[in-house]
Amino acid sequence: MNSTEIAERLKSMPDGSSIALKIGENNFADNYVAAITGILKEFMPERRYTCVYVTTTTPSHLCKNLFEMFEVDVSNIYFVDAISHIMMNVSTQMERTTYIESPTMLENILLKIEFLLKKLPTENKLLILDSINTLAIHNGNRILAEFLHILVNNLKSKGVFTIILGVEEKNSDEISNMLSLVCDDTIVVK
Amino acid sequence: MMTDVLTEKKPFPRERCKTGIEGLDNILNGGIPRGNTILITGSCGTGKTTLSLEFLVHGALAGEKCLFISVTEPSSKLLANLIPYEFFDDRLIEQGLLVFIDMPALYERLGLRKTEFTFEEIHMLVNAIVGIVRELQIKRLVIDSITSVCFQLKTEEKIREFILKLGKALSDYGCTSLLVSEISPAEQRYSMYGVEEAIADGIIILGNLERKGDLLRTLQVVKMRGTSHSRAKYVLDLTPIGILLVPLLKGGMGGEK
Numbered sequence: 001m002n003s004t005e006i007a008e009r010l011k012s013m014p015d016g017s018s019i020a021l022k023i024g025e026n027n028f029a030d031n032y033v034a035a036i037t038g039i040l041k042e043f044m045p046e047r048r049y050t051c052v053y054v055t056t057t058t059p060s061h062l063c064k065n066l067f068e069m070f071e072v073d074v075s076n077i078y079f080v081d082a083i084s085h086i087m088m089n090v091s092t093q094m095e096r097t098t099y100i101e102s103p104t105m106l107e108n109i110l111l112k113i114e115f116l117l118k119k120l121p122t123e124n125k126l127l128i129l130d131s132i133n134t135l136a137i138h139n140g141n142r143i144l145a146e147f148l149h150i151l152v153n154n155l156k157s158k159g160v161f162t163i164i165l166g167v168e169e170k171n172s173d174e175i176s177n178m179l180s181l182v183c184d185d186t187i188v189v190k
Numbered sequence: 191m192m193t194d195v196l197t198e199k200k201p202f203p204r205e206r207c208k209t210g211i212e213g214l215d216n217i218l219n220g221g222i223p224r225g226n227t228i229l230i231t232g233s234c235g236t237g238k239t240t241l242s243l244e245f246l247v248h249g250a251l252a253g254e255k256c257l258f259i260s261v262t263e264p265s266s267k268l269l270a271n272l273i274p275y276e277f278f279d280d281r282l283i284e285q286g287l288l289v290f291i292d293m294p295a296l297y298e299r300l301g302l303r304k305t306e307f308t309f310e311e312i313h314m315l316v317n318a319i320v321g322i323v324r325e326l327q328i329k330r331l332v333i334d335s336i337t338s339v340c341f342q343l344k345t346e347e348k349i350r351e352f353i354l355k356l357g358k359a360l361s362d363y364g365c366t367s368l369l370v371s372e373i374s375p376a377e378q379r380y381s382m383y384g385v386e387e388a389i390a391d392g393i394i395i396l397g398n399l400e401r402k403g404d405l406l407r408t409l410q411v412v413k414m415r416g417t418s419h420s421r422a423k424y425v426l427d428l429t430p431i432g433i434l435l436v437p438l439l440k441g442g443m444g445g446e447k
Contacts, residue, residue, distance in 0.1 A: 105404050107425035110436040115429050143441030150437065 001031075001189045006038030009187050011046065015124070016159040018152045020132075020179040022168035024190035031189045033070060039128065039163060040072040049126035049161065051077045052116050056103040057134045059084040061094050078120065080112045083134070103138040106147040113151070117158060125160045132166040132175055141174045145181075152182040204416045207330065207366040210248020211241070213424065213435025214394075214409070222392065223416030225364050227357035229336075229387055231371040231380045232396030237407055237428055238370050241396065242332040243271065244432050245368060247278055250287035254329040257289045257322065261338040265290035276430050289326060293339070306344050312352050315339075320359040328365055336369035337382045349385045357389060380412070391415040399423070399438070409435060 006021075013019065021039075023031045044051055055063055060079035067074050082100040084090045090099055098116065100108045117125060129135075129151075135144055148164075155162045164179060168188060171179070179186070206221035215221045222228060230238050246256040260268055268290065272278045282288040297303070300314055307315065323331060333339065336353070343349045353369070360367050369390065371381045380387040380395060387393055392414040399406045410423045423438040 102404055104402060105406070106439055107406060107436050108427065111425065111427040111429075111434050114434050114436065115427065115431065118431055118434075140441065143439050146439045146441040150439075 001034065001187075003034045003038035003042060006035055006187065006189060007042035007046075010039065010043040010161075010163075013161075013185065015047075015161055016156050017185065018156060018162040018164070018183045020164050020166065020183040020186045022166055022171065022186060022188045024188065025167055025169040026190070028167070035165065035189050036067065037070050037072070039126075040067060040077070041070065044076070044126055045073070047124055047126070047161070048122070049076070049124045050120050050122040051126045051128060052080060052113060052120075053077050054080040054082065054109060054113065054127065054129045056082045056109075056129075056138070057131050059087060059089050060097045061092075063130075064094065078116050080109060080116065082109055103135055106135075106139060106143060110147070110151060110154075113155075117160065125158075127155055127160050127162045128165065129163070130165045132164050132179065133170045136172070136175055141172075141178075145174075145178045148178050148182050206417075208248070208252070209245045210251070211244060211433045211435070213426075213433070214241075214411075217411055217420045217424065217435070218414060219417050219419060222366055222414070224366055225361040226391035226414070226416060227353070227360060227367045227369060227389075228392040228394060228414075229371050229381060229390040230368050230394050230396065231373055231387070233373055233375040233377070233398065236396035236398060237409075237426060237433065238372075238396055239268070239334055240271065240428050241394075241409075241433060242334060242368050242370055243268065244275070246288060246330055246332055247272065247275065247282065248432075249330040250282040251277065251279070253287070255287055255289070255327050256330040257291065257326065257328045257332070259291050259293055259296070259319070259331070259333045261293040261333065261335055265292055274430050275432065277432065286326070289328070291322065293333075305342060307342050307348065309348065309351060312343065312348055313355070316352060316355045316359065319356060320363070323360060323363060323365050331360060331365050331367040332370065333367070334370040335372050336386060337372040340383050340386065346383065346385050349383050350389065353386060353389045357391070361391075396426075399425075406438070408438060 023035055060081035064074055079097040081097055082103040085101045098112045204223040207224045208215050208221040232238050249256045302311055340349045371386055380393050393412045395410050397408045399408045407426045408423050409426050411419050424435040425438050427434045
């Protein structure tokens with residue numbers, strides 16, 4: 001599946017949708033690039049979304065560098081970074097970024113998302129959670145299920161388009177069940 | 191005709207004093223019942239003063255006259271805490287909607303210099319506070335902290351007398367009051383002297399919850415006369431747009447494997 005096909009699938013869904021986007025492990029780098037460019041370069045500008053990008057995997061400054069490498073306009077992307085602190089990597093704080101001490105502080109992730117959604121001047125908003133697998137490393141299934149349930153339903157009630165990224169083969173049965181329960185649709189990128 | 195069983199025989203709803211903190215107003219089903227005296231209790235660094243100031247600023251923005259009586263630190267220092275708020279406007283102070291008074295100055299004016307007040311002096315203090323509230327037509331009052339005032343009252347009888355008299359006079363006037371109470375983190379009760387919590391119409395407890403090494407700021411309404419309310423624990427964040435609240439996730443409790 002290439003970036004345009006991913007973008008077309010997303011464009012067929014209304015505002016407020018919640019999507020589990022599962023990236024195949026084989027050729028992961030290519031699949032990830034297709035997913036990111038499909039979302040951020042093709043889908044997001046058409047809907048005129050402002051993006052809240054929650055990273056629990058890669059520090060936000062590296063995400064930003066990567067996105068810029070793929071010529072993504074990062075001026076409309078706000079980061080919630082829940083990984084840099086535990087990697088002792090926040091000596092230089094980036095603009096448009098809010099930091100959380102640890103990916104175990106799920107309530108604080110909810111609070112920072114709430115803060116950004118209230119602060120952002122635009123009506124049209126996109127939230128990307130990257131990724132469900134790293135959250136599962138740091139949190140038990142029960143608390144993670146509760147977090148996802150509250151997060152997705154809250155965003156849906158506010159009309160925010162939500163995309164939850166994950167590595168397909170690394171998703172446990174529990175995580176797959178959680179995603180199918182809270183998400184409207186699943187896209188597999190292989 | 192079918193009647194809605196959930197709406198039958200509901201008591202006459204009391205007028206609400208919206209705190210302006212969206213999450214807290216939701217917890218309280220619309221806000222604090224007007225005229226209630228509320229104990230805001232917690233250990234240091236839990237956000238008691240911040241919550242109280244935000245309550246006053248929102249009141250002032252809504253056109254209500256608000257008074258902050260500072261017992262422990264000069265009000266000039268407190269004002270510095272207000273500036274980061276995006277919704278704070280200096281004109282609220284200039285227009286007299288937001289008034290700050292230092293309690294030591296009030297003691298001085300009343301000639302209260304002793305370390306322990308008599309009943310007569312307590313009445314004098316209550317009358318002075320109520321007099322200011324009447325004169326300035328105050329609708330929201332914060333005393334930060336009531337623990338420091340109680341320190342000079344010493345006995346349970348005097349503390350009871352002070353809070354009862356003050357609470358009644360303020361309630362009669364329709365003034366909604368927050369009394370800030372300081373407790374140590376290990377405290378099993380809601381106030382230093384145990385009297386304040388029994389007399390207050392409501393208790394909001396702010397705390398620090400440690401979970402697997404993470405420290406979360408929490409808020410819980412344990413008592414609120416005049417309204418149904420959630421008694422669950424919430425996690426809060428102090429932000430430039432004010433206090434934000436989300437439910438405490440319970441999945442992590444109770445020995446998950």
